[in-house]
Amino acid sequence: MPEKEIIDDKQAVLLIINMILPTALLSLPAITISIAKRDAWISAVLATGMGLIIGRLVSSLVMNFPGKTFYEFSEEILGRFFGKIVGIFFIWWLIHTCSEIVREYGEFLSTAIMPDTPITVFLVVSAIISAYAVxxxxxVLARFNLLFAVLMGVFVLVFAISFMNVKFARLLPMFDTGMADILKGTLVPLSWMGEVVVFSVFSPVLKNCRSVVRITDMSILLVGLHFFIGIAGVLMIFGPEVGSAMMYPVFNQVRMISLANFIERLDYIIFMSWVIGGFIKIGIFYFAAVIGVSWMFGLSDYRPIVFPVGIIIVALSVLIHEGIVNQLDFLKNTWPFYSIIVFEAGIPLLLWLVSQIKNRRHSA
Known part of the structure; x- marks a missing residue:
């Protein structure tokens, strides 16, 4: 990471929130409700608690290796050979995740907004804009993230208006689904919250590394609040059957707003929030992958490989899924296990355990 680039705590919190939230607001409510039914909001609460644990794991590693990226402290903990292997796997996950994000936004734009435009157009344009940002x-990416914070404020206001149509009875009875489905439902929101691990790549740009615990805790709690409100809102307006059948229930929820036949069509505010947030999220994962590739090849400047990595991301986004139904099925049944077990919790836990064992040996 270039040493001159510094961000403060507020920018870091907004960065982590935007690293997680935009794509989650698109498809997370429907997926979670399809698993946990009317108890999906309980799954969101439990996932927030588990997300805090992953956040603490990541912040512990960052604090133990100040000024170093994920790739650098992986190599220091595991040695050059195994550290490189872990780094390569992590780079793959970043590129894969970035391709999923690009594809998800392309599907959203081509399905809900401009159905007559080929999805490839959206995939290529989003990658080009993100490449320029990287x-x-x-x-620059972190400062542009402040715009998303303003739009999210408007989003919350618009979302609050839609709550005039809610029926709280649709959240009852509690624990009607059964604990097995509730716990299974936590995996989907947790797989999004676990993306906080990407922050370990950017931690050297923090003004104060010691504030990383507060940053990750605040970020996960705010994301969890959004998850809870989003899922509960869909349940209270549409119910579990209708809500789980929609691809983008939050978008449909806002589309229903009509005050005195004057304030309506507010879905375009949500559309703008998601599009801008999506570009920033793509840029964050894109940047982390580029930093990793430059580390892997020992390059002093990451900029020459920005466009080659972008080509890989676009190509993968075209090939990975046949359509939106296939992608949603992947995000529901495969992605949580793949991401949480290996990359979001597995690798950080491995690094933390090995670092603790080494520290005890040195202190003995």
Whole structure:
């Protein structure tokens, strides 16, 4: 990471929130409700608690290796050979995740907004815009993230208006689904919250590394609040059967707003929030992957490989899924296990355990 690029705690919190939230608001409510039914909001609460644990794991590693990226402290903990292997796996996950995000936004735009436009157009354009942001530097990306914070404020206001149509009785009875489905339902939101691990790549740009625990805790709690409100809102307006059948229930929820036949069509505010948030999220994962590739090849400047990595991301986004139904099925049944067990919890836990064993040996 270029040493001149520094972000403060507020920018870091917004960065982590936008690293998780945009794609989650698109498809997370429907997927979670399809598993946990009317108890999906309980799954969101439990996932937040588990997300805090992953956040603490990541922050512990960052604090133990200040000024170093995930790739650098992986190599220091596991040695050059095994550290490189872990780094390569992590780079793959970042590129894969970035391709999933690009594809998800392409599917959203081509399905809900402009159905007559080929999805490839959206995939290529989003990658080009994100590549420009990555080449401009991380600090530029973090500052642009402030715009998303403003839009999220408007989003919350619009979302609050839609709650005039809610029926609280649709959340009852509690624990009607059964604990097995509730716990299974936590995996989907947890797989999004676990993306906080990507922050370990950018931790060297923090002004104060010691504040990382507060940053990750605050970020996960705010994301969890959004998850809870989003899922509960869909349940109270549409119910579990209708809500789980929709691809983008939050978008449909806002589309229903009509005040005195004057305030309506507010879905375009949500559309703008998601599009801008999506570009930033793509840029964050894109940037983390580029930093990793430059580390792997020992390059002093990451900029020459921005476009080659972008080509891989676009190509993969075209090939990985046949359509939106196939992608949603993947995000529901495969992605949580793949991401949480290996990359979001597995690798950080391995690094933490090995680092603790080494520290005890040195202190003995």
């Amino acid at each position: 080449k401009s530097g991380f600090e």
